[in-house]
Amino acid sequence: MPFNIEFEKSDASRGVKITLRNVYKVFGGVTGRALEMARAGKSKSEIRAATGCAIGVDSASFDIMAGETFVIMGLSGSGKSTLLRLLNRLIEPTSGTIEIDGRDITKMSKRELIELRRRDMSMVFQSFALLPNRNVLNNAAFGLEVAGVGEAERAEKALAALDAVGLKAYAQSRPDELSGGMKQRVGLARALASEPTILLMDEAFSALDPLIRTEMQDELMRLQGENSRTVIFVSHDLDEAMRIGDRICIMQHGKVVQVGTPDEIVWKPANDYVRSFFRNVDVSQVFKAGDIARKAQLTIIDRQGVSVAAALEQMEQSGRDVAIVVGRDRRYHGMVSQDALIEKVKAKVAEPYRNAFLQDVLPIAASEPVSNVLGRVAESRWPVPVVDEQGRYVGSISKSSLLETLDRAG
Numbered sequence: 440m441p442f443n444i445e446f447e448k449s450d451a452s453r454g455v456k457i458t459l460r461n462v463y464k465v466f467g468g469v470t471g472r473a474l475e476m477a478r479a480g481k482s483k484s485e486i487r488a489a490t491g492c493a494i495g496v497d498s499a500s501f502d503i504m505a506g507e508t509f510v511i512m513g514l515s516g517s518g519k520s521t522l523l524r525l526l527n528r529l530i531e532p533t534s535g536t537i538e539i540d541g542r543d544i545t546k547m548s549k550r551e552l553i554e555l556r557r558r559d560m561s562m563v564f565q566s567f568a569l570l571p572n573r574n575v576l577n578n579a580a581f582g583l584e585v586a587g588v589g590e591a592e593r594a595e596k597a598l599a600a601l602d603a604v605g606l607k608a609y610a611q612s613r614p615d616e617l618s619g620g621m622k623q624r625v626g627l628a629r630a631l632a633s634e635p636t637i638l639l640m641d642e643a644f645s646a647l648d649p650l651i652r653t654e655m656q657d658e659l660m661r662l663q664g665e666n667s668r669t670v671i672f673v674s675h676d677l678d679e680a681m682r683i684g685d686r687i688c689i690m691q692h693g694k695v696v697q698v699g700t701p702d703e704i705v706w707k708p709a710n711d712y713v714r715s716f717f718r719n720v721d722v723s724q725v726f727k728a729g730d731i732a733r734k735a736q737l738t739i740i741d742r743q744g745v746s747v748a749a750a751l752e753q754m755e756q757s758g759r760d761v762a763i764v765v766g767r768d769r770r771y772h773g774m775v776s777q778d779a780l781i782e783k784v785k786a787k788v789a790e791p792y793r794n795a796f797l798q799d800v801l802p803i804a805a806s807e808p809v810s811n812v813l814g815r816v817a818e819s820r821w822p823v824p825v826v827d828e829q830g831r832y833v834g835s836i837s838k839s840s841l842l843e844t845l846d847r848a849g
Contacts, residue, residue: 456505456637456669457526462535463499464521464693467492470533483692495521497693499535505636506667508659510684512674512716518693519673523641526671527560528552539637557586561630562639565646567622569614575601576610579628586633593632600628603662620651624658631662640672644679656683677716689713702730728812729805731844732825732834737762741772741792747784751777761821763832764792771824771832774800802826805833809844816841 465473473492476485483494496518503509511519524530525537528544536543544555561582569578577584580597588596601607604624614622623644630638644652660683663670674680680687681701689697689704689712697709708714737759739750754762754777764772773796783791802824803812816823822835 454505455502456540457503457671458536458538459499459501460536460538461498461500462496462522462525462537463533464495464518464525464530465492465533466495474533494518494693495530496525496532499695501688501695501698503669503671504685505669506663507685508663508670508672508683509686509688510672510674510680511688511690512677512680513690515675517690519675519690520641521693522690523639523671523673526637526639527556527562557633559635560637560639561633561635562641563626563630563643565642567614567619567626569622569625571614573614574610575606575612575614575617575625578614578625579610579632582629582633596634597628597632600632601625603631603665604628604658618651619647620654623647623651623655627655627658636668638668638670640670642673642675645674645676652679659683689716702726726809726844727805728803728807728809728825728836729827729833731809731840732805732836733840734834735837736822736824736835738832739764739775739792741766747780747791751780751784754780761797763824763835764796765832769831771802771826771830773797774821774824797821800824803836804828809841812836813841 463474463477465477467473467490469490469492473486473490473494476489477494477497481489483497486492486494499522511522513519521530525532526539528547532545535545537545539555539559544552547555570581573581576594576597579601580593583593583596598607598610601610604627606621606624606628609617609621614625617625623646626643644655647655656679659670659672662668672680672683684701686698686700687704688695689709691712697704697713699707704713705717708717737754737757739762741764750762754760759777761774761776763774766772772792775792775795776797779795779797780791783795788794800819800821800823803815803826805825805827812823816836816838822837822840824835825833827833
C-alpha cells in the first residue's frame, strides 16, 4: 500500500554493554548480617543501628546499553558515586554480578581486571588532577605511560585525543596556562587517549562555572556524536542530567528507584522522591522538538506509480484532512491536504503530491528546543512536521501534544 500510519517506537538497536544484577555494597565489619537484613528489606537506618554497617548500594539491577549516555543522580549519600566505582571495581561489591560484554567482572582476577581497565575503561573525576610539571601533551598521555605504551605511540594517541577536544594547539602549554574549562578538557583527553569503550565520569563538570559547564556538556555530546562510547555520568545537577542523558538512573538510600529516559521520568515518576526532582523542571527548556514529535499523522510514501486516488481514500476513511509525504528514504517532502490533492488531480497536474504541498507548513529541526517552537506550533493550523539532521521525518507536533508536554501534571 502507498500509505501507512506509524507510531513512535523505542530504539532497540543498541546491544547491552553492562548488566548489574542484585548488586550490594556494604561498608563495615559485620557485612554478612547487614547483607541478610538488606535482602530482607530492612531500611538503611535499621541496618546501621543493628550492625553499625552502612549500605552503599542496595540490590541494584539494570542494564546499560552500548553507546548511550547513562546518568546516575540522587541526593548526597544516595550511593551514586559508590555505584559508579563498582563498575570498575575501584570499590569491591559485597554481592551480586556485574557483567561487561557478557563477562562477570566480580569474578575476574587482578590481572584480568587491570587489563579490562586499560583496554575498555577510563575515568574522569571532578578534580582536574593534572601534573603541574608536565605539559598538556604529557598529561594527556599519562595513562598510556602508566599502561606501558611506547613513547611514540602514546604521543600520537594523546595528540589525537587533544585534537578531539579542541586543544591540539595547546599541546606544549603548561596546566597553569589554561583556564578551568581547558584543564577539564585535558582530563577528558587523557581519558579518551586510551580509546576506551566505556567512560566513567564522576561529577566531572560540577567544579566548573555554569557557562563553562554548559560548554563541556556540549563537548561531550559532540564527541558522542562523532564516536559513540558508553558513558556513565554521575551528577547531582538535574538540568545537566536532562540535557546529556539518554537515560537517567535515580538513586535513594542506596536503592535504584527508577531508570528511564528524561521523558519517561518526567511523565511517570516512580514515587514522590523522583517527582520532587522534576517538580520545577521547565520542560520547554529541557526537551527538543524531536522528543515530543509523534508519528500519529497519516504518512504517504511518494514514489513512482503511487495511486493518489488510493491515498485520498485512506485520508477520507481515517478522517485526516492532511497527510505527510515522505520519500522511500524517509526524507520529508511536504504536507498535503485533501482539498489541495483533489484540486490537482482534477486539473491533471503532473506530480500532484509535490504541487499540492501546503506552502505555509515548514519543518522544524528535531534538535530545536521546545521553547523555540511554541509560537510556530501555536500559530499553525496544522501539526508541524519535525525532521532530523538528514531531513528524515521524525514526527509532528500538534497543539494538543505540545500542551500535554507543557502540562506535566496532566
